[in-house]
Amino acid sequence: MNLLVLPVLIPLIAMTFCLFFGRSVRVQRFIAGAAGGALLPISFYLLHLAAGGETPVLRLGDWPGSFGIVFVLDRLSALMLVLAAVTQASTWWFACLGAVGLREERGWFHPLFLLLAAAVNWAFLTADLFNLFVSFEIILISSYVLLTLNADRFDLAETIRFVLLNAVAGMLFLAAAGLAYGRYGALNFADLALRVRLDDPTWISVSIGTLLLVVFAIKAALFPFFFWLPDSYPRAALGVLPYFAGMLTKVGVYCLFRVFTLVFRIETETWFSPLLLAIAGATMLFGVLGAVSRWSILHILSFHIISQIGYMIFGLGLLSPLGVASGIFYIAHHILVKSTLFLIGGYILIRIGSDELKKVGGLTRSEPLLSLLFLAVAFSLAGIPPLSGFYGKFGLAIDGVEQGRWIVVTISILTSLLTLASMLKIWTYVFWGEPTDCVVKPAGKAIALWPIVVMVLFSIAVAVFSGPLFALAESAALQLLDGGDYIHAVLGDEGLERFRSGEPIGKAGAP
Amino acid sequence: MDLISSCMTAVLFAAGTFLILRRSPVDLVLGVALFSTGTILLLITIGGWDGENRAPLLQSGDSMRTLEDVVDAEEQSIEQQARYTDPLPQALILTALVIGFGMLSYLIALISRAEDAEGDDRSSGAGVGDPGS
Numbered sequence: 001m002n003l004l005v006l007p008v009l010i011p012l013i014a015m016t017f018c019l020f021f022g023r024s025v026r027v028q029r030f031i032a033g034a035a036g037g038a039l040l041p042i043s044f045y046l047l048h049l050a051a052g053g054e055t056p057v058l059r060l061g062d063w064p065g066s067f068g069i070v071f072v073l074d075r076l077s078a079l080m081l082v083l084a085a086v087t088q089a090s091t092w093w094f095a096c097l098g099a100v101g102l103r104e105e106r107g108w109f110h111p112l113f114l115l116l117a118a119a120v121n122w123a124f125l126t127a128d129l130f131n132l133f134v135s136f137e138i139i140l141i142s143s144y145v146l147l148t149l150n151a152d153r154f155d156l157a158e159t160i161r162f163v164l165l166n167a168v169a170g171m172l173f174l175a176a177a178g179l180a181y182g183r184y185g186a187l188n189f190a191d192l193a194l195r196v197r198l199d200d201p202t203w204i205s206v207s208i209g210t211l212l213l214v215v216f217a218i219k220a221a222l223f224p225f226f227f228w229l230p231d232s233y234p235r236a237a238l239g240v241l242p243y244f245a246g247m248l249t250k251v252g253v254y255c256l257f258r259v260f261t262l263v264f265r266i267e268t269e270t271w272f273s274p275l276l277l278a279i280a281g282a283t284m285l286f287g288v289l290g291a292v293s294r295w296s297i298l299h300i301l302s303f304h305i306i307s308q309i310g311y312m313i314f315g316l317g318l319l320s321p322l323g324v325a326s327g328i329f330y331i332a333h334h335i336l337v338k339s340t341l342f343l344i345g346g347y348i349l350i351r352i353g354s355d356e357l358k359k360v361g362g363l364t365r366s367e368p369l370l371s372l373l374f375l376a377v378a379f380s381l382a383g384i385p386p387l388s389g390f391y392g393k394f395g396l397a398i399d400g401v402e403q404g405r406w407i408v409v410t411i412s413i414l415t416s417l418l419t420l421a422s423m424l425k426i427w428t429y430v431f432w433g434e435p436t437d438c439v440v441k442p443a444g445k446a447i448a449l450w451p452i453v454v455m456v457l458f459s460i461a462v463a464v465f466s467g468p469l470f471a472l473a474e475s476a477a478l479q480l481l482d483g484g485d486y487i488h489a490v491l492g493d494e495g496l497e498r499f500r501s502g503e504p505i506g507k508a509g510a511p
Numbered sequence: 512m513d514l515i516s517s518c519m520t521a522v523l524f525a526a527g528t529f530l531i532l533r534r535s536p537v538d539l540v541l542g543v544a545l546f547s548t549g550t551i552l553l554l555i556t557i558g559g560w561d562g563e564n565r566a567p568l569l570q571s572g573d574s575m576r577t578l579e580d581v582v583d584a585e586e587q588s589i590e591q592q593a594r595y596t597d598p599l600p601q602a603l604i605l606t607a608l609v610i611g612f613g614m615l616s617y618l619i620a621l622i623s624r625a626e627d628a629e630g631d632d633r634s635s636g637a638g639v640g641d642p643g644s
Contacts, residue, residue, distance in 0.1 A: 130603060130606075134606065134610075137610045137614075141613070141614075141617075144617060144621075148621065156621055156624055156625035157625060159621065160539075160618070160621055160622060160625060163614075163617070163618055163621060164531065164539065164543065164618070167543055167614050167618065168531065168543070168546060170610070170614070171546050171547055171549075171550045171607075171611070172550075174550050174554070174603065174607050175550050175553050175554075177603070178550075178553055178554040178557045178600060178603060179553075179557065181557065181599060181600065181603075182557035182600075187599075
């Protein structure tokens with residue numbers, strides 16, 4: 001299935017072409033837009049295939065499953081590809097409307113963004129730990145540069161923290177991959193899944209799993225490791241910030257969903273599930289408390305990324321079809337809504353020249369359409385019933401109560417209320433009241449609202465079609481929890497047979 | 512030998528972590544360097560080096576083996592392969608070295624820029640500042 005390589009290959013090729021046209025921003029914009037536009041139909045087609053029950057697989061060089069590089073597309077990765085393509089397109093549109101300064105855009109903005117998009121898609125498609133490591137490093141390298149594009153305006157201390165923590169996470173990831181290979185003689189997820197569950201003292205597989213959990217927790221900004229995010233994101237180039245906010249941490253979340261359902265299944269049931277629930281609770285609570293305490297739009301939104309990731313991990317920790325399905329639905333909702341909110345935050349910062357709550361006020365008078373759009377996504381983020389955020393949270397709460405996880409359910413409801421409170425804080429300060437000086441005479445330039453309108457329509461569509469979408473999330477969750485489709489795609493009938501019967505494949509452990 | 516290199520890995524990780532937690536930028540860089548050295552040493556240890564294993568290269572007298580033979584050999588005899596060190600961790604190391612070096616040089620560039628900007632009043636703002644326009 002050669003189509004699978006396109007989500008990675010198209011942005012990479014487009015990036016290379018962009019490098020030839022360093023002088024002309026227009027040509028670079030056109031190339032980047034063409035690549036983003038091509039990714040949309042491809043990823044929707046791939047989702048259509050995966051939703052229809054296929055699990056396409058691409059073996060590079062036609063090596064057998066456990067030896068070569070393999071790309072696999074199951075429902076979860078197809079869904080992530082679609083969300084990545086939508087976010088990439090709207091962020092590109094926003095950047096072209098003037099969200100990026102010309103100086104930054106000349107400083108290789110478009111090639112870096114394309115490289116980032118290629119690496120994110122790669123992480124969703126790859127089926128082994130080492131390729132995942134490489135894609136993580138590419139994501140990080142491009143995001144380091146994108147974070148520092150307008151660096152002479154801000155101090156670099158926060159960026160250094162971001163680089164440092166992620167560099168350490170990368171090395172830990174490599175160590176974990178090496179340890180997994182040393183113990184099991186495999187790096188491929190499917191192959192590892194067959195071997196890990198036969199490992200007999202479990203503490204070895206649990207410790208390798210814990211190391212991976214730490215790595216992905218750093219990427220996903222989970223509870224003890226979230227401090228790098230809220231102060232570095234508001235410094236990123238505004239033209240790429242919505243993509244950052246929507247996709248980067250979600251790559252970590254995706255990896256957690258993949259690894260802790262497929263590879264460390266038994267360990268997750270016995271050991272990681274309570275741990276993930278505890279981390280989820282702490283992440284939700286601390287994230288939202290940080291958001292409530294901040295006084296600028298982008299900082300509040302950055303803290304909300306953290307608290308929302310708690311909900312997704314809550315779903316994973318429940319490890320039941322309904323819980324994981326709600327988690328997946330929540331990921332889809334969150335990516336659309338969060339990147340829209342960052343588009344709105346970026347718009348206000350560009351138009352008004354400030355995003356401080358105490359400086360900006362009375363936007364309902366000067367920007368009525370923007371106010372309406374903000375209200376729709378802000379209520380959706382908080383989980384008000386008819387909007388898209390409600391369904392995921394509702395599913396999580398029902399399943400949490402059924403499993404008797406009262407503490408986490410209570411925290412999640414409390415977090416929803418605090419989310420609503422902090423969204424209302426933005427609403428009352430920024431949109432209500434008398435227009436302040438900087439609103440009456442905007443310092444920034446005018447910029448069109450179209451990408452925001454389209455993204456809001458997308459998130460309303462998620463709410464309207466929540467039935468079929470939740471069914472899709474449910475089938476993705478069942479596929480994840482079962483694991484058979486994935487193993488069959490990579491290792492064929494024989495592997496699936498061994499997976500079902502629990503026999504070893506080859507010998508475990510190479511050296 | 513495994514024991515010595517494992518202990519050495521632990522020492523390198525510990526020293527790297529300690530240095531990263533300090534405030535001085537030079538210590539930061541050294542800490543990252545030690546940390547990545549520790550990772551690489553760990554991978555070398557995983558690859559298996561007891562002084563007797565051969566490099567995974569074909570030498571005179573070896574016959575070319577196809578992939579099917581390798582698969583068969585994996586299931587049949589362990590002695591056949593034990594003479595070689597595992598090549599895959601070395602491939603991992605190669606990639607890790609390249610990425611680690613790039614990362615380290617970027618970090619050094621970033622730190623030196625941050626040091627240059629110190630004292631500049633624009634760099635001390637705590638908030639978000641003006642948009643990227």
